[in-house]
Amino acid sequence: MSQQLAQVAEAMGAKGKGILAADESSGTIRKRFDGIGVESTEASRRDYREMLFRTTGALRDCISGVILFDETLRQSAADGTPLVQLISDAGAIPGIKIDKGAKDLAGAPGEKVTEGLDGLRERLAEYYELGARFTKWRAVIDIGRGGDRSIPGSYCIGANAHALARMAALSQEQGLVPIVEPEVLMDGDHGIDRCFEVTEATLKQVYMALFHQRVLLEGSVLKPNMVLSGKLCAEQAGVDEVAEKTVRCLKRAVPSAVPSIVFLSGGQSDLEATAHLNAMNAANDTPWNLSFSYGRALQAAPLKAWGGEVDNKPAAQAAFGHRARMNGLATHGRWSMELEQAAA
Ligand code: 13P
Secondary structure, three states, X not given: OHXXXXXXXXXXXXXXXXXXXXXXXXXXXXXXXXXXXXXXXXXXXXXXXXXXXXXXXXXXXXXXXXEEXXXXXXXXXXXXXXXXXXXXXXXXXXXXXXXXXXXXXXXOOOOEEEOOOOOHXXXXXXXXXXXXXXXXXXXXXXXXXXXXXXXXXXXXXXXXXXXXXHHHHHHHHOOOEEEEEEEEOOOOOOOHHHHXXXXXXXXXXXXXXXXXXXXXXXHOEEOOOOOOOOOOOOOOOOHHHHHHHHHHHHHHHOOOOOXXXXXXXXXXXXXXXXXXXXXXXXXXXXXXXXEEEEOHHHHHHHHHHHOOOHHHHHHHHHHHHHHHHHHHHHHHOOOOHHHHHHHO
């Protein structure tokens, strides 16, 4: 079992490849569809995701795994083929979002804790039967505005780290590789050094909790935020500073036994997410695979190109394939702005 977990965790960060996060909850996908004027129905969600999963070349060459929402794991393509099978036939590993969202943390106004542990063992057994081989759980850590250092509190970080470790231990027990995702949000007005400090503190708590709960690090994957300036901060760190500080922060907190680290995009632009990953891999100085697990930074372009029209399918698949290829190059540190423009 542990060897199988380790193999999957390694494959999820294979060079040249990364993860497509297509696990938007019903509320989030509705928001994305609203943005392009498409009604969110079971059929439209299926059509959109089927279109992405049928971008076969991109999946085969640049995508190691796909994170699905519960509904999608159970859906079939228009011709009756289960969507999970489309993904595995293209050589990618299907995975499942297992958390039930970030809810208000009692006694800590403005802070969140992710729920979804009750009944999880039984849900995981079913997900394995349905074809999933990894799980994902996202914890959300906010940084206080206007220099408020009380957020995040250690209570919030501790509660989220504990829940991440509970889900990771349960996932491994059921033969599934956990993606441990503690996201420090980039929404505030903080500078990059405050993001560094909060990310380091969070990751250290998370790895302590994983140790206490006997999680096999070799059979797990970390999905962290990059170390960035807050979106509302007047001073924005450049690509090299982001890459250097992100790797330095990870080196302080993430054991080298972890095979793969796959970043979330978290609201960066498509190009920023690619450029930052590329700079980290170009420096080529880490014990882990460094790759991507992007939602928005892989899907913004195809969503826009699609707009809900069947006729736009080839353009949308081309847009998705392009972003997947650019990020695939970034895992080798071989991406450049010239290639971006040449291929566009
Ligand atoms: P973004 O890349 O859009 O942040 O989404 C990744 C994800 O899966 C968040 O849980």
